[in-house]
Amino acid sequence: MKPKTLFAGALALLFFAFAVATLIQTATPKDPEGPPPVAHAEALVRMHSPAFGHPNAKVTIVEFIDPACGTCATFYPAVKRMLADEPQNLRLVLRYAPFHPGVDQVIALIEAARRQGQMWPALEALLETQERWTPNHRPNVEEARRVLAGIGLDMERLRADAADPAIAALIAQDAADARLLGVDKTPEFFVNGRPLPSFGLKQLATLVGEELARR
Amino acid sequence: MTVSSSAPPSPAWLLLFAAWIVAATATLSALFLGEVVGLPICPMCWYQRIVMFPLAVILPFGLFPDLDVRVIRQGLVLAAIGLLLALYHQGIVVGLIPEAIGPCRQGIPCAETVIRWFGFVTIPVLSIVAFATLVALLAAAHFRSHR
Numbered sequence: 001m002k003p004k005t006l007f008a009g010a011l012a013l014l015f016f017a018f019a020v021a022t023l024i025q026t027a028t029p030k031d032p033e034g035p036p037p038v039a040h041a042e043a044l045v046r047m048h049s050p051a052f053g054h055p056n057a058k059v060t061i062v063e064f065i066d067p068a069c070g071t072c073a074t075f076y077p078a079v080k081r082m083l084a085d086e087p088q089n090l091r092l093v094l095r096y097a098p099f100h101p102g103v104d105q106v107i108a109l110i111e112a113a114r115r116q117g118q119m120w121p122a123l124e125a126l127l128e129t130q131e132r133w134t135p136n137h138r139p140n141v142e143e144a145r146r147v148l149a150g151i152g153l154d155m156e157r158l159r160a161d162a163a164d165p166a167i168a169a170l171i172a173q174d175a176a177d178a179r180l181l182g183v184d185k186t187p188e189f190f191v192n193g194r195p196l197p198s199f200g201l202k203q204l205a206t207l208v209g210e211e212l213a214r215r
Numbered sequence: 216m217t218v219s220s221s222a223p224p225s226p227a228w229l230l231l232f233a234a235w236i237v238a239a240t241a242t243l244s245a246l247f248l249g250e251v252v253g254l255p256i257c258p259m260c261w262y263q264r265i266v267m268f269p270l271a272v273i274l275p276f277g278l279f280p281d282l283d284v285r286v287i288r289q290g291l292v293l294a295a296i297g298l299l300l301a302l303y304h305q306g307i308v309v310g311l312i313p314e315a316i317g318p319c320r321q322g323i324p325c326a327e328t329v330i331r332w333f334g335f336v337t338i339p340v341l342s343i344v345a346f347a348t349l350v351a352l353l354a355a356a357h358f359r360s361h362r
Contacts, residue, residue, distance in 0.1 A: 003224045003232075007278060010236055018243045022251050 037193040043177040044190055048170050050094045050119055053083050057091035059211040061204075062190040064174075064183045067107060068100035068134045072187045073127040078201050082208060089212055094123075096174040097186045104171050105141040105162070106133070109148055111170060112161035116153055125151050228282045230356035231274060234290065234349050238270035241345040248338070259304040263342050266297040270349065284360045287353055294349035301342040308339050 001009075038044070044062045045051075063079065065072045083090050098104040106126065113122035125147055126133065133143035149155055161167070181190075189196055191207040224232070245264055248254045270293050277286025306312040331337055 003228065003278065006224070006232065007235075007275065010232075011239070014236075014239050014243055018247060021247055025247075025251050 038181060038190060038195050040180050041193045043180045044095075044193060045093050046095075046173060046177070048173070050114060051091055052094070052120060053091035054088050055091065058089045058214075059086075059192055059208060060091045060093055061208065062093045062095060062193075064095045064097040064178055064181075064186055064188040066097045066099045066103060066186040067110065067123065067126050068103040068130065068137065068139045069097075069186045070130065073130045075187050075201065076124070076127050079204075082205065086212065090208070095177065096171055097178045097183055097188070098171055098175055099186060100134070100137060100139055102139045102141070104168075106139050106144045107171050108162040108167050109141070109144055109158065111167045112158045112164075113148060113153055115161050116157065118151065118153055121151050122148055122153070225282060225359075227284075227287075227356045227360040228278065230352050230359060231277050231282065231287060231290075234294075234352040234356065235271070235274040235278065237345055237348050237352065238267060238274055238290075241267050241342075242271040244341075259300065259307065260338070260342075263297055263300045263304065263346075266293045266300070267342075267345070269293060270297075282360065284357070287356045287360065291350065291353040291357060294346055294353055298343065298346035298350055301339060301346050304339045305343055308337065 045060070061079070061082075065076075079092065083092055096107045098107055110119060110122050110126065113119050126144060129147045133140050133147055145155070145158075148158065178184075178188075181188075185199075189204050189207075191204070192211045194207060194211075196203045196207060245260075245267065249256050249260075270290055273286060274290055277283040277290070303312065
């Protein structure tokens with residue numbers, strides 16, 4: 001066999017094997033019921049968890065979010081649009097996943113803003129300016145505080161509230177629940193207790209659509 | 216020594232070709248496990264990738280248009296570095312070498328075993344086998360071409 005033919009044949013064979021293996025690995029078995037609900041469902045929503053949308057909504061999306069996580073910031077507008085499209089049927093419950101070291105102090109600021117009725121504006125302002133206060137994945141609380149000063153919060157009160165041990169306990173509870181539920185990356189979504197079959201906005205929309213179509 | 220691409224391949228050419236098959240298979244396998252299966256990639260694995268991936272790209276330059284013995288030497292250096300890294304990695308896994316605090320952040324310790332086939336085939340073991348095979352094939356190609 002000519003060397004060039006040998007090489008081209010081997011190259012084609014290797015890529016073919018890679019493509020077949022990828023297809024086998026990514027092929028999801030067709031399951032009309034979708035993924036089963038997660039174990040420890042009681043840990044999904046706590047009394048203290050901030051919620052957005054209709055309280056008796058048919059479908060509840062639980063999102064574990066790390067305010068310093070880039071993908072969380074990218075996903076947030078899309079999730080919000082999903083809620084805006086189904087205001088009567090969708091509810092978002094937010095859980096914190098303080099995975100970036102030091103981000104718990106920024107979460108404390110968000111929870112302190114909640115006591116001034118400004119939790120969602122605070123979260124959105126921080127997600128929008130994430131690159132400013134999280135250079136190189138290191139949350140900078142001072143910079144985050146400067147961002148929040150721009151949305152008209154009582155900064156003296158914010159500083160005092162953020163130091164409240166009750167807020168630290170809330171964050172610790174969320175972190176413990178994340179561990180219990182096997183959440184190890186963010187954002188992680190549960191739709192009526194069911195985890196995403198695989199990560200992606202499309203998968204989230206599909207799962208939400210399935211749950212909306214139920215009953 | 217040059218071999219015209221129309222002539223039947225010489226033993227040295229075939230050895231270099233076999234080395235490329237090994238490097239390309241290892242490269243695609245590493246990409247498959249990391250990007251398709253989604254296994255976590257620890258820093259030691261990255262260091263070994265740094266020398267394995269270029270082998271898959273540069274070795275064919277020694278095959279065409281004619282056998283280029285300089286590429287054999289370059290490949291041998293990369294493969295030898297890879298073999299040392301793979302042995303060091305296995306040393307961490309079996310506990311001979313204590314894991315340094317520095318290189319393993321983000322919760323992916325190099326000593327963690329994510330795959331175990333037939334009871335003993337782990338990713339660091341596969342890496343040692345691949346790099347050792349590469350060193351052997353390239354060394355053989357080197358001596359064949361210098362006779």
